[in-house]
Amino acid sequence: MHTINKLEQNHFSKYFLLKEVTLPTSITSLGNSCFSECISLNNIELPSSLIEIGTYCFEYCSSLTSITLPSFISKIGKWCFFKCSSLKSINIPTTIKEIDDWYFGACSSLTSVNIPSSVSKLGNYCFYECKSLTSISIPSTIKELWNNCFNICSSLTSINIPSSISKIGIECLFECTSLIEINIDNIQFIDDEKIYINEPILVSIEIPENLKLINKRNATKQNIDEFIFSSSINELGDNCFYNHQTLTSINIPTSINKLGCNCFYGCSSLTSITIPTSVIEIGQYCFYKCKALTTINIPISVSKIRDSCFECCSSLTSINIPTSISEMGNYCFSFCSSLTSITIPTSVIELPDGCFNDCTSLLSITLQSSVSALGNYCFNKCKSLKSINIQTSVSRIGVSCFNECQSLNNIKIPTSITLFGKSCFFNCGCEEELKRNTSIPRECFEK
Incomplete structure (x- = not known):
């Protein structure tokens, strides 16, 4: 009698009526896709002699x-148990070293799984869309959580990431919509894309001491009430809190010396923030x-205000620009519609394009003798601006600089100005006076 040691690839694949x-x-071995798509199979007894189960073996x-x-x-x-949608629990023996890619992907009824300390890897998508999984214990033998590891585990309420793990992969906790708490002990690197997103009730996340950089960490549509930072972090990278619409303060x-591009972009509930003098x-x-x-108070350690840095901060009523600032970016305060007054320090030599564009509540601005040029659209549509004292150091007024400044009735144009941009005084309150009393080119008053 012939002894069977292995069931070959696709041996029982698509035996749709097979139940037991x-x-x-x-x-000793089950080949790849051996029982794949046996959709009626509800019971199988595996012998103690079995040492290997192939790829896709029990898929679907x-x-x-x-x-x-x-x-x-x-x-x-x-992909061994991929789409085993009725599988509720499983005990992984201590002989297993890795839970590989898509192991339990889309096992939507899986409520519990025991991961032994022999396991050193949780692969890509290994618990993807395990929608019934409420908790999981990750052993300290795991070194890294791979991409999308717990993606769409929508019943997962908390997770403890042990100190052995030094990296969290892309979208690791994406769409964990019931997640309330994440405890991270030792993360040194957070991947360039989303760690978690769209968890509407996440309460807190504690950032560990070992983390040096939060880089491009997108927290879109989060409702995290609190971030607790370790003093070891030295940079909040690009997009760090991008569009974090419920963050109120931080x-x-x-230890932080840099706030990256788009760092707090779209944080529409942020009412206050203290920037330490360590930030340069x-x-x-x-x-x-x-x-x-x-x-907002810009510390004296900062030397440049970058493009659009405070654009559309519509509730910003005042801002202190320190004397350390030597350069202001284009549209840096554009659409700050509640800003009423501002003083430009002597360290600034040029007001860039769109600097105070559409600051509709701006009543006054103090320019220093260091300013040599007013950029294009610099005070465009500042409809409340009544007066401005342009210093003799100014040689250029840009295109549409005072366009539609309808309340501007008091302005003195020094002889130092040799270049006037088109429409720079179009529909301006002082338009008629300037036409009568100066030799400013006619195109300055035309659209």
Whole structure:
């Protein structure tokens, strides 16, 4: 009598009516896709002799509710239990070293899984769309959580990431919509894309001491109430809190020296923020559309305000620009519609394009003798601006600079100005007076 040691690839694949299987004790290996798409299979007894299960072996076995893995099995292939949508629990033996890619992907009924300390890897998508999984214990033998590992685990309420893990992959906790708490002990690197997104009730996340950089960490549509930072972090990278619409305040530690581009972009509920003197660089669009931000203090350690840095901060009523600022970016305060007054320090030599564009509440501005040029659209549509004292140091007024400044009735044009941009005084309150009393070119008053 012939002894069977292995069931070959696709041996029972697509046996749609197969319900029960008992394998002989001689079996040591199940080939790739061996029971793939056996959609009626609800019970299978694996022999203790079994040491290897191939890739896709039980894929789409949608009626399989439980399975007991033999204690001496050493290898289980990728996608092994993919779409076993009725599988509720599984005990992984200590002989298994890796839970590979898509192991339990779309096992939507899986409520619990035991990961032994022998496991050192959780692969890409390994628990993807395990919508019934409420909790999981990750052993300290795991070194890295790979991409999309717990993606769409929508019932997962909390997760403890042990100190052994130094990297979290892309979208690792994407769409974990019930997640309330994440405890991270030792993360040194957060991937360039999303760690987690769209978890509407996430309460807190504690940032560990070992983390040096939060880089491009997109927290879109989050409702995280609190971020607790370690003093070891030295940079908040590009897009760090991008579009984090429920963040109301944040305490930045004194170890931070850079706020990256788009760092707080679209944080529409952010009302206050303290920037420590350790910060020397604030990236472009850093506070763009922070519509609830009423005031901000730029520390003297900062030398440049980048493009659109505070653009559309519509509740910002005042801002202190320190004497350390030597350069202001284009549209840096554009559409700050509540800003009423501002003083430009002597360190600034040029007001860039669109600097105070559409600041409709701006009543007054103090220019220093250091300013040599007023850029294009610099005070465009500043409809409340009544007067401005242009110093003799100014040699250029840009295109549409005072366009539609309808309340501007008091302005003196020094003889030092040799270049007037088109439409620079179009529909301006002082338009008729300037036409009568100066030799400013006619195109300055035309659209």
